[in-house]
Amino acid sequence: MNAIMSIRGLSHVYSPKTPFECSAINNIDLDIYPGETLGIIGHTGSGKSTLISHLNGLIKPSSGEILYDGENIFKSKEFTHSIRFKVGLVLQYPEYQLFEETVYKDIAYGPSNMGLSDDEIEQRVYESAEFAGIDKSLLLSSPFELSGGQKRRVAIAGIIAMRPKVLILDEPTAGLDPVGREDLLYHIKKYRDATGAAVIIVTHSMEDIARHADKLLVMNGGEIMLYGTPDEVFSHSEELLNAGLDLPQITHIIKALKARGISLPDSVYTVSQAVDAILSTGGVDHD
Amino acid sequence: MIKDVSLGQYFPGNSVIHRLDPRIKIILTMTFIVVLFICRGFIPYAIMTVFLFSVIFATKINIRLIFKSLKPILILLIFTAVLNIFYTKSGTVLFSIGTIDITTGGVLTAVFMTVRIVLLVAGTFVMLTYTTSPIMLTDGLESLLSPLKKIKFPVHELSMMMSIALRFIPTLIEETEKIMSAQKSRGASFETGSLIQRAKALVPVLVPLFINAFRRAEDLALAMECRCYRGGENRVRMRVFKLSSLDISALCISIIIFTSVIIISYTSSFGVVI
Ligand SMILES: Nc1ncnc2c1ncn2[C@@H]1O[C@H](COP(=O)(O)OP(=O)(O)OP(=O)(O)O)[C@@H](O)[C@H]1O
Ligand SMILES: [Mg+2]
Secondary structure: OOOOEEEEEEEEEEOOOOOOOEEEEEEEEEEEOOOOEEEEEOOOOOOHHHHHHHHOOOOOOOEEEEEEOOEEOOOOHHHHHHHHHHEEEEOOOHHHHOOOOOHHHHHHHHHHHOOOOHHHHHHHHHHHHHHOOOOHHHOOOOHHHOOHHHHHHHHHHHHHOOOOOEEEEEOOOOOOOHHHHHHHHHHHHHHHHHHOOEEEEEOOOHHHHHHHOOEEEEEEOOEEEEEEOHHHHHOOHHHHHHOOOOOOHHHHHHHHHHHOOOOOOOOOOOHHHHHHHHHHOOOOOOO | OHHHOOOOOOOOOOOHHHHOOHHHHHHHHHHHHHHHHHOOOHHHHHHHHHHHHHHHHHHOOOHHHHHHHOHHHHHHHHHHHHHHHHHOOOOOEEEEEOOEEEEHHHHHHHHHHHHHHHHHHHHHHHHHHOOOOHHHHHHHHHHHHHHHHHHOOOHHHHHHHHHHHHHHHHHHHHHHHHHHHHHHHOOOOOOOOOHHHHHHHOHHHHHHHHHHHHHHHHHHHHHHHHOOOOOOOOOOOOOOOOOOHHHHHHHHHHHHHHHHHHHHHHHOOOOOOO
């Protein structure tokens, strides 16, 4: 499979040549594949947001390049602008960007910037509201009357309405309750499966990422520390813990069980895997 | 982007100048400006320039940054210099362009005026805004203005408003950038199109910005009320200003320098009088 986006030798320095100079990311190489969910984890300040803000051209790299379908996204101003519709970026706390009188109009803002016809816009608003899990009855209410979680869905729908080929979400589940988180991630997955888009999710929740990501990228100090499937990444548990990150809770439990002499497989990162693993040991001997 | 505007920005540090009492810095900066306006002649200006450069050196702030911050006043400088060259007629004529004579007096005035403005702006930046945090600055101002409380002037309220305003400038700038990024991600463009189109493109930025600002103001008011804030009455300060030996020596040295500058200026045996 060909990568839809490629990052080559990407580095970014904030406020160069001032006392505030800060090297946020350093020499990043990464490929992003269609239909795949990439989870990005790393502790606060490790450069996750900086990395993804490059992908739709919001910030320019200090060095290195970003290719979309083999073309440098900064090759011309018009091209960078058109990339924003193909690479949809939902920033952290997107609920603070809503501005229209109604939810409908707010979701329609992106598509209307694309210059689509009214019919097409309408279709996309309904479609993306469904993908984001927004009830149709809310479309005509003011976005400022909604709850925080509903606002977040509206903001996400505003990006999905552009039908991006790459959908990037910066901590989409921060501040949501467990049911809300799961539901949101489920809807995002549905969008991915329906359109074959690549999805990138930045998160602090190991549980979310263990369940939903196909690939994991661990950032540490502006560099890629680990990259691979969840199995590969979580097998480096020592390194993760040293980088100030955690393992999924269930993995801790399995580890503790193993420490007590119960034979269980190493790679258990979700509750359902754990259930299977425990059942397949054929019961625990009591003495 | 917007953040790169270093005008009036604070550069944290721990230099001698950073550690000076803000009240002393305010008084010295004001005196510095007054002296700049009444001094004349080569030597006084030279002394003032050396004085400022020593202060800059003491702050440990990169001198290039200070020159960069002067860029916005470049036009003003050129304008002043040109006006003075053409309109001052004194001393001997150097050469003439058409009917206009360029005189030594004109050139000298132009040079002095330019130096004066540069020293004034750079001085205020270096001695006040670059090296004093906004909170210290307003606290210092409040303390200096406190005698006015006797005539019922709301000194505390004023300085509280000022510190809140100053406190929220960076927050608002940051927030503007975030919202602009968010709307750009939805295909907004702020740099293309006609003037009207550009103004319209700002609506999606301004609406959330104002809503968030009001929300913040409300939260802050609530938080202050929860902690029983009710103005300056009976309020004690966490930071009590006390003059240290450093402040006293800075004050003495500066007074000596400023006095000598004025004496030299008006005894006119040195340098050129203009
Ligand atoms: N606009 C900016 N100007 C200057 N420095 C910045 C800016 N944005 C981020 N940084 C710095 O860059 C580094 C990486 O920040 P970034 O926001 O990418 O981290 P993050 O991994 O997204 O953290 P979090 O998990 O808290 O969101 C940090 O050290 C931060 O201080
Ligand atoms: Mg972040």
